[in-house]
Amino acid sequence: MVVTQCSSAPAASASRRASLRRALALLTGLAFCVLCLGLGRWQLQRAEFKAALAAAHAAAGSAQPLPPSADAAHYDGARVVVSGKWLIDRTVWIDNRTHAGRAGVHVLTPLALADGSWLFVNRGWAPMPGDRRQLPLPSLPSGAAQALIGVAVQPATGGYTLAGGDARDALWSRIDVAQMQRWAGAAKVYPLVLQLESNVGDGLVREWAPPAFGPEKHRGYALQWFLLAALAAGLTLWFGWRSLRRDEA
Structure with a gap:
């Protein structure tokens, strides 16, 4: 009876460590997916802004007053x-x-x-x-x-x-x-x-x-971030599934 308790304790500790590693890996994968999605959305917003600037620049006589504190990135072009x-x-x-x-x-x-x-x-x-x-x-x-x-x-x-x-x-x-x-x-x-x-x-x-507005460039960057998010999500799910299968075995 004493031998059984001693042998089960390391197994339970190893199981807890494995569960903790799995949880950390899943959380890391999820956080990376969210980050990639956020960066992709930001690139789409930049593409929309650059497209609007291009349309404004093409319009005849379109000029806006420069504000006292201009955001250089916002007013570029x-x-x-x-x-x-x-x-x-x-x-x-x-x-x-x-x-x-x-x-x-x-x-x-x-x-x-x-x-x-x-x-x-x-x-x-x-x-x-x-x-x-x-x-x-x-x-x-x-x-x-x-x-x-x-x-x-x-x-x-x-x-x-x-x-x-x-x-x-x-x-x-x-x-x-x-x-x-x-x-x-x-x-x-x-x-x-x-x-x-x-x-x-x-x-x-x-x-x-x-001016090189380049909305297409930002859309391309957004696609890359979204694909990276999809890849990270797929790898995270695959890792979670494999980890659960090992525990069941």
Whole structure:
């Protein structure tokens, strides 16, 4: 009788450990399924938003005011309208930009908005002169710039930005959020750049590529997450069934 009790105790303990492992595995599988389904739904929501942006961009004259605190991801690719005062003396140039096979620069001039924040405006392309110390600075109308329309895009958010040979280090290798903030000093900087569409009479070339909204890409990602959720659910059920069969045996 004593021998039987001693032999059954380890068996009961092993059974409890097996049940605990099975429960943890099932809960982990279920949590992973829920996560994949949530990510798939989020990608579908992004696809709907990008499709709406594409429709708005295609519509003639569709432009919305840029709010004081714009969500960069939300407004990326949206056509917006802004007004403010040009900060011409704070113009910067983006090096190594080509047009029709010619080397040149993009000219970025900040716009001081009503709340004092800065919005960098990409005014367009200009050819690079032979003397790189004489960067092109086409004139702008003085005073406030009214009802400027353009496409808001997100610039780069990391990496290195090399300064050029200009005395003010205003010749940049790319548009970078951190560089923009350093250039603005204490002023708040929008994490967006306006690709200007309005004609401001500066003679710069403004032939922007259409924004890559990519709703199809998000739908593809959503399908991948849903398939992964289905696979995880199938494996979880299979594991649970096999575990129960072993216990019954």
